[in-house]
Each structure stands twice: as C-alpha cells, then as structure tokens.
Amino acid sequence: xxxxxxxxxxxxxxxxxxxxxxxxxxxxxxxxxxxxxxxxxxxxxxxxxxxxxxxxxxxxxxxxxxxxxxxxxxxxxxxxxxxxxxxxxxxxxxxxxxxxxxxxxxxxxxxxxxxxxxxxxxxxxxxxxxxxxxxxxxxxxxxxxxxxxxxxxxxxxxxxxxxxxxxxxxxxxxxxxxxxxxxxxxxxxxxxxxxxxxxxxxxxxxxxxxxxxxxxxxxxxxxxxxxxxxxxxxxxxxxxxxxxxxxxxxxxxxxxxxxxxxxxxxxxxxxxxxxxxxxxxxxxxxxxxxxxxxxxxxxxxxxxxxxxxxxxxxxxxxxxxxxxxxxxxxxxxxxxxxxxxxxxxxxxxxxxxxxxxxxxxxxxxxxxxxxxxxxxxxxxxxxxxxxxxxxxxxxxxxxxxxxxxxxxxxxxxxxxxxxxxxxxxxxxxxxxxxxxxxxxxxxxxxxxxxxxxxxxxxxxxxxxxxxxxxxxxxxxxxxxxxxxxxxxxxxxxxxxxxxxxxxxxxxxxxxxxxxxxxxxxxxxxxxxxxxxxxxxxxxxxxxxxxxxxxxxxxxxxxxxxxxxxxxxxxxxxxxxxxxxxxxxxxxxxxxxxxxxxxxxx
Numbered sequence: 001x002x003x004x005x006x007x008x009x010x011x012x013x014x015x016x017x018x019x020x021x022x023x024x025x026x027x028x029x030x031x032x033x034x035x036x037x038x039x040x041x042x043x044x045x046x047x048x049x050x051x052x053x054x055x056x057x058x059x060x061x062x063x064x065x066x067x068x069x070x071x072x073x074x075x076x077x078x079x080x081x082x083x084x085x086x087x088x089x090x091x092x093x094x095x096x097x098x099x100x101x102x103x104x105x106x107x108x109x110x111x112x113x114x115x116x117x118x119x120x121x122x123x124x125x126x127x128x129x130x131x132x133x134x135x136x137x138x139x140x141x142x143x144x145x146x147x148x149x150x151x152x153x154x155x156x157x158x159x160x161x162x163x164x165x166x167x168x169x170x171x172x173x174x175x176x177x178x179x180x181x182x183x184x185x186x187x188x189x190x191x192x193x194x195x196x197x198x199x200x201x202x203x204x205x206x207x208x209x210x211x212x213x214x215x216x217x218x219x220x221x222x223x224x225x226x227x228x229x230x231x232x233x234x235x236x237x238x239x240x241x242x243x244x245x246x247x248x249x250x251x252x253x254x255x256x257x258x259x260x261x262x263x264x265x266x267x268x269x270x271x272x273x274x275x276x277x278x279x280x281x282x283x284x285x286x287x288x289x290x291x292x293x294x295x296x297x298x299x300x301x302x303x304x305x306x307x308x309x310x311x312x313x314x315x316x317x318x319x320x321x322x323x324x325x326x327x328x329x330x331x332x333x334x335x336x337x338x339x340x341x342x343x344x345x346x347x348x349x350x351x352x353x354x355x356x357x358x359x360x361x362x363x364x365x366x367x368x369x370x371x372x373x374x375x376x377x378x379x380x381x382x383x384x385x386x387x388x389x390x391x392x393x394x395x396x397x398x399x400x401x402x403x404x405x406x407x408x409x410x411x412x413x414x415x416x417x418x419x420x421x422x423x424x425x426x427x428x429x430x431x432x433x434x435x436x437x438x439x440x441x442x443x444x445x446x447x448x449x450x451x452x453x454x455x456x457x458x459x460x461x462x463x464x465x466x467x468x469x470x471x472x473x474x475x476x477x478x479x480x481x482x483x484x485x486x487x488x489x490x491x492x493x494x495x496x497x498x499x500x501x502x503x504x505x506x507x508x509x510x511x512x513x514x515x516x517x518x519x520x521x522x523x524x525x526x527x528x529x530x531x532x533x534x535x536x537x538x539x540x541x542x543x544x545x546x547x548x549x550x551x552x553x554x555x556x557x558x559x560x561x562x563x564x565x566x567x568x569x570x571x572x573x574x575x576x577x578x579x580x581x582x583x584x585x586x587x588x589x590x591x592x593x594x595x596x597x598x599x600x601x
Contacts, residue, residue: 014048021056034060034099041106043113047120050110058127061100065135068097071143104131104144111148111162112155125165133246140175140246146183153187153222156215163222167229173245174287177230181294184227188301191219217308224311227302228318232326233291242287250282250290296328303336316340316350317386320357331362341372348376349390356393370407373397374481377414382426388531391429395436395527405443410481412437412444416493417476424502425533431508432525434494439516439524447491448512504538 020037023030040053069090107128110116116124128148135141152159170176194216244250282290307315319337324330337358340351352373358364373394381387398411412434419430438445474489497509516522 014052017049017052018056021052021059024056024060038099038103038106041103041110043110043115047117050120051123054107054124054127057103058130061103061131062134064093064096065100065131066137068093068100071097071101104128104147108148108151112151112157112159114157114159118161121162122165125162125169129170129245138247139251140179142179142182145176145179146186149180149183149226150187152226153219155222156218158218159222160225163225163229167226170245171230172243174233174242174291175244175246175250177233178250178291178294180226180230181291181298184223185294185298185301187219188223188298188305191216191223192301192304216306220302220305220307221311223302223305224307224315227298228314228322232322233288233295242284250287292326292328295326296332299323299327300332303333312340313347313350316347316354320354324354324357330358331364334358334364338366341366344375346384346386348372349381349384349386352376352393353389356397370397371480374410374414375479377411377418379418379421382418382422382429388528391433391531392527395433398433398437399440401440403441405441406487407481408437408441409444409447409486410484412447412491413474413484413486413489414476414481416491417474419493419497423535424500424505424538425530425535427497427500427502427505428508428533428538429527429530431494431497431505431512432527432530434491435511435516435525436527438512439519439522442517444487445517447486447489449490502538504541 017037017040020030020033024033024037034057037053037057040049041057042050045053107124111121111124111128128144132141132145135144152162171180303315319333324333327333333354337351337355341348341355343351355364355366355369359366359369376390381390384390398408415430415433419427422430438448472489472492473485475484478484494509494512497505500506500509514522
C-alpha cells in the first residue's frame with residue numbers, strides 16, 4: 001500500500017489505480033486515496049485513467065453526499081456553533097465537501113476541454129448529471145448545474161458537442177429545462193452588465209477590446225444555441241404528469257422567485273402557492289405557468305444583449321413560431337421588433353412575421369407600419385432569401401377592406417412599376433398581388449383604364465404643362481405612400497407585360513382584363529403558389545404544359561428576307577445570293593475597273 005501511494009500519478013499503472021479506488025470504497029482508513037484519484041481527473045490524463053478514477057469517485061461520493069454539509073459558498077449554509085466546528089466528524093465531512101466541490105470543478109474542466117474525446121465526454125456528462133439528480137438530498141442540484149452552463153458559455157473555445165449532447169439527452173426533462181432557463185437568464189444579465197462596463201472603459205487597448213468583443217459574441221452564440229434547442233412545453237391535459245430528471249420535481253417556493261417581481265408576477269406566485277399539493281409537488285397546470293414565466297425571462301434577457309448580425313437573423317427567422325406562442329405576455333417584444341423593423345433591408349423583412357402576429361393577435365398599434373412596408377418594396381426584395389414569406393405577409397397586410405384607397409393604390413402602382421425591372425418569377429408574384437388588390441378594393445379600379453378626359457379636381461387645378469398626355473404623376477422615389485400621387489396615375493406598366501418575352505407572364509397578365517369588381521365571378525390568387533417561383537419552376541411548368549398547336553419552322557417557299565418589308569417601311573432586305581445583288585456587284589466592279597484605267601492613262 002505504501003509503495004502505491006509513494007508513486008507519482010504519471011508513473012502509476014491502471015491496475016494500481018483500480019486498487020486505490022477499491023480501498024477507498026472499502027474503508028475510511030484509506031481516505032487519503034481520495035486526493036490521488038482526484039489528480040487523474042484532468043484533461044491531460046489518459047482517458048482510461050480518467051474513466052477509472054471517475055468510477056471510483058462517483059461510487060464514493062454517491063454514498064456520502066447526503067450527509068455532507070453545504071458548500072462554503074452556499075447561501076443556505078446554516079450557522080454553526082464553535083463547539084460543533086471542533087467536532088472531528090464535522091471537520092471530516094467539511095473536508096469531504098471541499099473535495100466534492102473540487103471534483104465537480106475538475107469534471108467541468110475535462111468536459112469543456114477541447115482535448116477530451118467525445119466518448120469520454122459523454123460518460124463524464126452522464127456522471128455529472130447523476131450528481132445533479134441526487135446531490136442535493138434528492139432535489140435538483142441547481143448550483144452545480146449552473147456552474148456547468150456558466151463554464152460552457154464562458155469557455156474560450158466552442159463546445160458544440162457538449163451542448164448538443166446536453167440538448168439531446170436531458171432537455172426532454174421538465175426540471176432540466178426549468179433550471180436551464182434560470183441559469184441562462186442569469187448568464188445573459190451578467191453578459192449585459194459586462195458589455196456595459198466594457199463600453200464605459202473603451203478607448204484603451206484596441207486589441208484587448210476586439211478580443212473582449214469576440215469573446216462576447218462567442219458566448220452569445222452559445223446562449224442562443226442552448227436556448228433555441230430547448231423544446232417548448234408540450235400540450236398537457238392537466239392530468240398526466242411531466243417527466244422529471246430529479247424525483248422532487250420543480251421547487252414550489254424559491255428565493256429568486258420572491259425577489260424583484262412585478263405585481264402581476266406576484267399574483268401568479270400566490271396562485272401557484274394555492275395550487276401546491278400536500279406532497280409538495282406542483283400540478284401540471286402550475287408547472288406550465290412556471291415554465292412559461294421562466295421561458296419569458298430567459299428570452300427577454302437574451303434579446304437585450306448586443307446580438308451579432310448572423311444570430312440576429314436566426315432569431316428573427318424563428319421568433320414567430322418558436323418564441324411568441326410560448327411567452328407569458330408576447331407584447332413585451334414590441335420594442336425589440338419595432339427597432340428591428342426600423343432597421344430596413346433584410347432585417348425588416350424577417351421582423352415582419354413576428355410584428356404582424358403582435359398586430360393581428362395581441363393588439364399592437366404601430367402607426368407607421370404601412371409606410372415602412374411600402375419602403376421595403378424594391379427590386380432587391382425579389383432576390384431575398386425570405387421573399388416567399390414576405391410576399392405572403394404583404395398580401396395578408398393588404399387584405400383589410402378598411403384600407404384607404406390611396407394606400408391600396410400606392411401599393412398597386414409601386415408593384416406595377418417594379419414589374420419593369422424584376423425577373424419573370426417576380427412579375428408573376430406582382431400580377432397576383434395586383435389582382436388581389438383590384439378585387440378587394442374596387443375604388444382603385446380606375447387605375448386599370450384612365451382616359452385623358454378623366455381628370456380629378458387636382459388635375460384640373462394643375463398647370464398646363466402637367467396636363468399633357470403621357471405624363472405619369474406617380475413619384476416612385478417618394479417613401480410616403482400618401483405623397484406618391486398613385487391615384488392620379490395608371491397601371492400602364494402592366495399593359496406592357498402583355499408583350500413580355502416570357503410566355504407565362506404574357507398569359508398570366510390576361511387575368512387582369514376581367515372585371516374584378518364582380519366578386520362572384522372571380523377568385524383571389526393564392527400568393528403561396530407564386531412566391532417561391534424561379535426560372536427553374538417556370539421552365540419546369542412550360543415543359544409539362546400540354547400545347548394544342550405547336551408552331552413549326554416550316555416554309556412553303558425559301559424566305560428572301562429576315563423580316564417582311566411591311567414592318568420596316570423604306571427598308572429592303574435581300575440575301576446575297578439573289579440575282580439583283582449579283583448584277584449590282586458586277587456593275588460596281590466594272591465601274592471600278594474603268595476608273596483605274598483612266599487613272600493609269
């Protein structure tokens with residue numbers, strides 16, 4: 001025994017390490033083996049040694065952990081008399097507690113190390129989560145779980161496999177999700193405070209500032225990955241129980257729930273206390289309320305961070321489906337979404353889905369909504385990645401019969417003007433949108449056909465220079481639809497599409513020739529059928545299309561010209577092989593030879 005203890009850890013054999021573990025489990029007399037086994041829980045140790053030490057230490061701490069006092073850093077640590085502190089048993093258990101805390105720290109260090117093998121990392125995570133399950137007297141050990149998440153988020157290197165493993169194996173448990181939301185809220189607030197402090201001290205070393213910003217962005221990426229991979233709470237009929245990782249379930253009365261709560265939240269807490277059962281386990285309905293509250297706090301804290309652009313776009317792309325339906329009060333996202341919508345460009349397009357939900361389902365009032373939507377109509381939107389969803393939302397936003405005529409006319413005219421400079425798939429979407437606008441708002445059908453004599457009161461008061469035929473009063477550069485003069489214009493751009501080179505466009509535009517004011521004889525276009533179009537889809541539809549009459553390149557007589565002379569008055573087109581051309585060339589050659597002979601004479 002003395003010879004084994006005298007050996008250095010690097011020179012110890014695996015068999016001898018196993019003997020140390022067996023001795024530690026057999027008797028308290030071999031407690032000095034504990035520090036030796038802890039020395040092998042290191043990223044630099046060989047995986048077999050780490051695994052052997054882990055098995056021995058896990059078996060040891062599982063049996064004694066329930067009798068250990070709280071950690072020195074624990075807020076729940078009871079006050080101990082001086083006489084009790086001198087008790088050898090108390091000193092021994094306090095020492096074991098410090099070794100367990102060291103063991104947890106070493107486990108986390110190996111877990112987040114980039115040198116750790118994935119197979120070993122999975123075993124270490126399973127062992128760690130067993131301590132989370134049993135290490136707090138049967139309750140969820142939230143303090144060490146928070147320490148793990150904090151180490152993952154603050155790690156200077158990516159730990160994608162660990163995050164994926166945690167989400168795959170443990171996010172199905174309700175209590176794991178609950179305490180994950182609590183930890184992510186704390187970590188997001190800490191990062192927000194750190195970012196504020198960095199901004200106040202900025203202006204010193206530029207390199208350190210850029211490193212701090214990169215570290216901040218990496219941490220935000222990790223928080224987003226974790227919070228976006230927590231599945232939403234499944235529908236529950238209130239009778240079936242949720243699956244828990246720890247046996248005690250969710251806490252019914254926590255200190256962090258008592259602090260800094262609004263009046264509404266305090267009222268909810270009182271309701272939860274009233275619903276608490278005699279066995280100190282919350283009902284499914286109470287669990288759903290608590291989960292929704294923690295979900296909301298975690299997401300709001302995350303959205304207050306300085307989110308990088310790539311993460312920002314990912315958040316906006318899924319916010320309306322993955323976040324808003326599960327918030328306790330979705331209207332609290334109004335500031336975030338209105339700021340996103342005001343940015344412009346692709347970000348505004350991606351924020352439109354969530355903003356539309358808040359306006360239609362939660363009573364959000366946004367006075368300049370249609371002006372911002374009008375400003376988004378540009379040629380670039382027809383090449384954007386999320387154009388399909390944008391066009392569907394655009395059609396939904398213009399569906400209300402209470403929309404003023406000038407606003408519907410402005411959108412119809414702006415789309416009509418864009419049809420000149422967008423590819424054929426975009427022109428098909430424009431025709432469908434204008435078709436729906438003309439059908440929903442009969443008051444703008446004057447844009448389809450306007451004679452020179454059809455003058456409004458404004459036209460009659462205009463100067464003579466603006467009364468000339470062919471003048472389009474529409475101002476395409478105006479961002480305000482009220483000042484665009486769309487009602488004084490017409491959809492002449494759509495008429496040009498009747499002669500479009502692309503057959504689907506020239507055929508589809510004929511649908512606007514019908515009287516769309518007769519709603520009983522017409523139907524709305526489904527924008528979804530056109531919003532995802534491309535050259536490939538148009539080509540595929542044309543190939544599958546059955547044509548009754550196929551034009552053939554057949555001529556009864558050999559053509560003598562490329563174009564008929566009737567289309568080009570005053571021009572003649574003759575091919576070089578004709579007799580007239582040959583005779584003309586012969587005359588020109590004779591004249592040239594005669595001139596040369598005269599010069600020689």
